[in-house]
Amino acid sequence: MGEDEIIALRKEKLARLRAAGIDPYPARFHRLHTAREAIELLESATAGGPAVTVAGRITALRNMGKASFLDLRDGSGRIQVYLKQETLGPQAYELLRELDLGDFLGVTGAMFRTKTGEPTVEAQEYTVLAKALRPPPEKWHGLQDVEVRYRQRYLDLMANPQARETFVARSRVVAAVRRFLDARGYLEVETPVLHGTPGGAAARPFVTYHNALDRQFYLRIALELHLKRLIIGGFDRVYEIGRIFRNEGVSTKYNPEFTMLESYEAYADYNRLMDMVEEMVSSIAPEVAGDTRVPYGDTVIDFAPPWPRIPLRDAILERTGIDFEAHPDAESLRRATAQSGVHVEEHWGRGKLIDELLTAHVEPHLLQPAFLIDYPIELSPLAKRKPGAPHLVERFEFFICGREVGNAYTELNDPVDQRERFVEQARLRAAGDEEAEVVDEDFLVALEHGLPPTAGLGIGIDRLVMALTGATSIREVILFPALREKEGP
């Protein structure tokens, strides 16, 4: 039977329900118990079966002649319902024939245990809550087709418990991050998504247009520059959990829109933020995964502190034998980088080359949580120079499962230095680097009003959730990941 025929059959059932005087899409139903609550009531009952009213989607239907069983699923779980002709009467019992897998049903009755011990509602009456016209995915194998899983995520959530658990875990991570920061006196804020000047990260922005103002806007590529303005304004600790947009490729590690946590703390430096990241992530892991040790592939990730803090220079030296300090000019570093097997391009500067060495040779090996610290200044136009080593900045990135999860630094608060760094970025941009920072005069004015010593942190929430749930693709932790538009009907 083809899909069209199945839909036609279900529409006929819908018509028969209506003909029997039943509204298949009633406006409301007074559910009194979730599936879980109904089962708990039975478990705590001392005598007799407690009366319950539950509701949910029919996920299994076992007809046995004059009696039937069906399974209802709601947000709390699954519960079995037992329906007898003797109790419901011939007419209501006969109308069960018009029900299908996928329909929503409300049931009132008394809880009891079947002879196999399963908690079950013996229906006194039932109410059709919504008739489904399309069949759900097959019950046993679930839904495997990843394209359908992403394009029609509701079917994935219906069919695959693992998918439900992942997104519950994601919600718990975000809630735990909020609790953690709120408890430390951080203020949660919201800053604009539409930016006149894109900045705060090395990335290409999406461009959009505001009709009434007759001007171009960019979707934000970072939260950074607005949050620093708030520190200037006198909020000592702020954070934002917000959507970021970057106009770049799609893969298992990248989605064009993703969720970033950025936090800024006055009178702190990057050392303090490393302590905070360790504490935050290692306290979230048990809440989400039940332990600080989480399985990942055929290994186990251990989030318990302390995490190693490795100077970037040492990490690259160890993996490649290249000491970037020994290559003060781009030309000689480029040759060394190319010899290590990394593809290089002529116009790349020192910063880009070091970043490539990191990505190619170091990052894949950082399975266990680790900090890389002290980055070259060329890579970090918004970070403060390291005292005694002005070619480095006080910056760290942290890595889990071979992926960068977060980035932080002691913030550059010298407005003169910041202007010079912007000018250097503008030079790179003029030379063809589309991801170099744009000079943001409005931000420079803010900085000239005085930014206290401040440390700032960015964490990719999606990748943190991946690490905590063992997901190997970012699409497994984003409900509706970006896909090509499907042509045709």
Add this chain to the structure above:
RNA sequence: GGGCCCGUAGCUCAGCGGUAGAGCUCCGGACUUUUAAUCCGGGAGUCGUGGGUUCGAAUCCCACCGGGCCCUCCA
């Protein structure tokens, strides 16, 4: 952008030059404690799309569409 792989019934998959297949779902029948219910019977397809090769194409070739993985790029 490059390479490899995939697309067959609503779902999960087999078939890989010779009449389109299985399980689940679906439809009809039996069944008052089933739970991947069981038993009997019956349906179900533009084999991603369009070209080509061939007596004959789901199968071989080409292009296109969509997806996956790996490179490239990118936090």
